[in-house]
Amino acid sequence: MKNTETNYSAPTLKIEGLSKKYSKNSDFSIKDVAFTIEKGELVGLLGPNGAGKSTTLKCVTGILPITEGTVEICGDNIEKNPVDAKNHFSFVTDNHSVFLKMTGVQYLNFMADVYKVPTKDRKEIFDGLEETFKLGKAVYNLISSYSHGMKQKICMMGSLVHSPDLWILDEPMVGLDPRTQKAVTDAMKTYVASGRTILFSSHNLDVVKRICSRAIVINSGRVVADVPAEAWATTENALEKYYFMEDAGADEE
Amino acid sequence: MFGVLLKKYFIELFSIFKRDKKKADWLGVATTFVLVAGFIAGLVLMLSAFIKQYTGVRFHNVLDVETRQYELLTLIYSVLLVVGVFSGVKYLNFSIFESSDKNILITLPIKSSVLFLSKLAVVYIRQFAVTAIIILATNLTFGIVNHLGAYYIGMSVVMCFIFPLITISISSVFCLPAYFIKRSIQSRYVAYLILITAIMGVLFWGYSEILSFVQTLVTTGEIKFLFNEKTMLTIMDIVKYSYPCNMIANILLGRNIGESIGIFLAILVGVTAVGLIIVQQFYVKAIHVRSLEKTRFNALNKNFVHKKRTRFHALLEKEFLLVLRTPSYAFQYFSVAITMPLMVFFCMDIGSDLLSGLIMVESNFELALFLVLVFGGLTNTFCATNISREGPAFCALKSTPIPWKEFIGVKVLFCSIVTVLTMAVSVTLVSALGYIAPWEAAVLFFIALILAEAQICFATRKDLDRPNFSEDDDCEVRESNTTVSTIVIATLLVSAVIGGVSLYASIFFSNKGQEVSGTIIGIAFGVALALLAVCVTYLLVGIEKKFKQLTGGN
Numbered sequence: 001m002k003n004t005e006t007n008y009s010a011p012t013l014k015i016e017g018l019s020k021k022y023s024k025n026s027d028f029s030i031k032d033v034a035f036t037i038e039k040g041e042l043v044g045l046l047g048p049n050g051a052g053k054s055t056t057l058k059c060v061t062g063i064l065p066i067t068e069g070t071v072e073i074c075g076d077n078i079e080k081n082p083v084d085a086k087n088h089f090s091f092v093t094d095n096h097s098v099f100l101k102m103t104g105v106q107y108l109n110f111m112a113d114v115y116k117v118p119t120k121d122r123k124e125i126f127d128g129l130e131e132t133f134k135l136g137k138a139v140y141n142l143i144s145s146y147s148h149g150m151k152q153k154i155c156m157m158g159s160l161v162h163s164p165d166l167w168i169l170d171e172p173m174v175g176l177d178p179r180t181q182k183a184v185t186d187a188m189k190t191y192v193a194s195g196r197t198i199l200f201s202s203h204n205l206d207v208v209k210r211i212c213s214r215a216i217v218i219n220s221g222r223v224v225a226d227v228p229a230e231a232w233a234t235t236e237n238a239l240e241k242y243y244f245m246e247d248a249g250a251d252e253e
Numbered sequence: 254m255f256g257v258l259l260k261k262y263f264i265e266l267f268s269i270f271k272r273d274k275k276k277a278d279w280l281g282v283a284t285t286f287v288l289v290a291g292f293i294a295g296l297v298l299m300l301s302a303f304i305k306q307y308t309g310v311r312f313h314n315v316l317d318v319e320t321r322q323y324e325l326l327t328l329i330y331s332v333l334l335v336v337g338v339f340s341g342v343k344y345l346n347f348s349i350f351e352s353s354d355k356n357i358l359i360t361l362p363i364k365s366s367v368l369f370l371s372k373l374a375v376v377y378i379r380q381f382a383v384t385a386i387i388i389l390a391t392n393l394t395f396g397i398v399n400h401l402g403a404y405y406i407g408m409s410v411v412m413c414f415i416f417p418l419i420t421i422s423i424s425s426v427f428c429l430p431a432y433f434i435k436r437s438i439q440s441r442y443v444a445y446l447i448l449i450t451a452i453m454g455v456l457f458w459g460y461s462e463i464l465s466f467v468q469t470l471v472t473t474g475e476i477k478f479l480f481n482e483k484t485m486l487t488i489m490d491i492v493k494y495s496y497p498c499n500m501i502a503n504i505l506l507g508r509n510i511g512e513s514i515g516i517f518l519a520i521l522v523g524v525t526a527v528g529l530i531i532v533q534q535f536y537v538k539a540i541h542v543r544s545l546e547k548t549r550f551n552a553l554n555k556n557f558v559h560k561k562r563t564r565f566h567a568l569l570e571k572e573f574l575l576v577l578r579t580p581s582y583a584f585q586y587f588s589v590a591i592t593m594p595l596m597v598f599f600c601m602d603i604g605s606d607l608l609s610g611l612i613m614v615e616s617n618f619e620l621a622l623f624l625v626l627v628f629g630g631l632t633n634t635f636c637a638t639n640i641s642r643e644g645p646a647f648c649a650l651k652s653t654p655i656p657w658k659e660f661i662g663v664k665v666l667f668c669s670i671v672t673v674l675t676m677a678v679s680v681t682l683v684s685a686l687g688y689i690a691p692w693e694a695a696v697l698f699f700i701a702l703i704l705a706e707a708q709i710c711f712a713t714r715k716d717l718d719r720p721n722f723s724e725d726d727d728c729e730v731r732e733s734n735t736t737v738s739t740i741v742i743a744t745l746l747v748s749a750v751i752g753g754v755s756l757y758a759s760i761f762f763s764n765k766g767q768e769v770s771g772t773i774i775g776i777a778f779g780v781a782l783a784l785l786a787v788c789v790t791y792l793l794v795g796i797e798k799k800f801k802q803l804t805g806g807n
Binding site: 083098 | 559561577644653655
């Protein structure tokens with residue numbers, strides 16, 4: 001189904017020395033961010049508001065140009081080979097950036113066209129997504145008439161039409177009711193269980209602790225901790241310790 | 254509370270000077286200033302000629318200047334009243350139902366009448382600013398031509414303050430019913446679009462009638478024959494019942510002052526009272542109706558799974574749906590594109606008669622070139638928001654594997670399709686009606702198309718360099734920006750230079766008995782191709798880097 005061959009020997013996501021400045025005279029928003037994510041991991045990018053989570057994800061997904069460093073997705077460099085790299089992942093933004101003038105069905109088919117999903121596979125995929133996210137008949141309505149949660153659901157459904165190797169989500173739980181949150185976390189767990197990978201950002205410690213196999217804590221634009229789930233129960237590696245850490249010094253050059 | 258709300262509106266109004274000055278559309282402001290100045294100058298010139306003619310009209314062979322002045326002032330104020338009420342209804346409805354503070358204000362403990370009155374006050378100030386300019390221009394012209402004294406001038410100044418009161422009061426009566434009617438029509442979206450297009454066609458027709466009237470004035474220098482007994486009797490009947498405008502004319506001319514002021518004030522108080530009652534009853538209800546409204550579009554293709562299309566095809570359909578389903582875009586583009594051929598035809602009809610009647614010259618090809626370039630170019634200014642229209646969704650789109658070539662290519666193609674259709678209909682119409690030969694129509698079509706493509710390329714790159722992604726809930730680009738103003742000015746300049754110079758050269762050499770059509774076509778083609786080459790280069794140089802750097806929308 002995918003348009004680019006997946007290099008299974010390469011890590012799903014490899015970030016090295018990633019730094020971002022929004023303008024020449026500004027300070028670094030993120031500095032020397034580096035981590036690797038392997039197939040089958042569910043990784044939470046944790047940090048308080050303004051820590052640099054969204055900037056990191058936007059650099060990873062090719063929305064923001066990178067100032068320094070490299071990002072490789074399944075072996076494809078996002079800057080040098082953007083179209084191939086983008087075929088490996090899907091990104092759900094934090095403000096459900098979606099085409100409001102399409103109906104849900106039109107949006108799903110549009111995304112399927114963008115990712116070149118064959119017609120014969122679509123029915124099964126769409127039915128599976130409907131089973132998970134349960135939009136019901138609203139899927140035939142214009143997206144502009146959707147509630148916050150419904151927009152979040154259609155964004156997620158659209159992002160999964162091509163079963164990407166890596167699913168990236170920016171603050172996916174914000175503004176969702178508990179029932180929709182459960183649907184989203186269940187979908188994420190199922191996705192990882194099928195052997196694929198998720199990276200999502202959150203400022204919510206509890207969500208990360210509940211579902212992730214690993215947490216990368218970012219604070220003041222720098223990675224301050226990379227902790228596997230089995231380790232964060234210890235006082236020494238408690239996520240709170242890193243999360244509430246004072247300025248980690250991203251502005252320094 | 255009224256004062257608090259007014260203060261809030263003024264703080265918001267003046268915050269424009271504190272905002273990002275780079276984003277301010279100073280070019281647009283300057284263009285508007287020049288256009289308004291031009292409009293006022295044209296109005297004064299035309300009005301002074303018309304006033305002289307009309308006040309000299311004899312009814313039953315009797316010259317009654319004072320009565321003609323009264324009729325003319327009544328008619329002028331009637332036109333101003335209609336325009337004022339329409340714009341008042343439009344701005345009131347916008348400030349009530351479209352403004353971003355609506356959802357906050359409705360939750361605060363403020364009486365609906367106070368809320369409405371505060372909005373009314375802001376619209377009054379806006380109307381005062383606009384009507385004062387027009388009233389002063391028309392009244393002073395009227396006064397100077399008719400040698401009216403200090404009383405008339407003084408009352409004209411007073412009228413600048415009072416007249417917006419009456420237009421706003423009448424607007425307050427009609428704004429809620431107009432809103433409900435608009436909602437009802439808008440819910441039948443296709444019918445609404447057709448209706449709006451038809452209204453535009455009628456307005457263009459009205460405009461052509463005015464031009465035709467001006468043509469008669471210019472070519473004959475005499476319009477008294479238009480005001481025969483039947484017409485004069487109709488005018489008298491209209492004036493008799495044109496309350497409160499006939500009272501305003503009386504007040505200005507010093508006729509029956511006491512009675513006129515009394516009737517005028519009674520109308521003002523009565524209309525205001527009715528407006529307040531309507532508002533008191535329906536204002537909150539109307540806001541709630543709006544906030545709960547959900548527009549639905551039923552997709553033509555009801556299948557859950559659609560047949561696989563190419564990425565390019567999918568993007569093209571997305572663009573079409575975005576424009577079709579956003580009322581303001583559909584109006585700006587489709588309605589204007591559909592009515593453009595009508596405008597070309599109306600102006601061609603009048604222009605051709607003017608040229609042959611006044612200068613004894615047949616320059617239909619050059620005139621058609623000028624008109625198609627001007628109107629085609631103005632229709633096409635929609636492409637100045639090619640990138641901005643994506644809104645926040647641009648961010649999501651950028652994370653998908655869509656190459657920049659496809660993204661930009663679709664934008665250019667979409668505009669080109671509409672342009673080709675509009676231009677083709679326009680030149681076919683002009684040719685079918687015998688103004689130009691079929692081969693001339695073909696030549697005209699290709700010159701106009703080349704220039705339109707140049708315009709699309711230039712506008713798309715301009716917008717890519719500085720997009721204006723809307724932060725509104727519906728992501729519509731509503732404000733004009735520097736890109737739009739630049740495109741409008743550039744379009745008018747290029748059209749005026751190519752079309753205007755061709756027309757001038759044709760007239761100039763025809764008078765000398767020289768045939769220069771071939772040369773004009775050759776030069777026009779050459780200039781158009783050169784401009785296209787420049788604009789395509791402008792679009793493509795560094796576009797990949799620019800696309801990569803563009804991050805707005807999220």
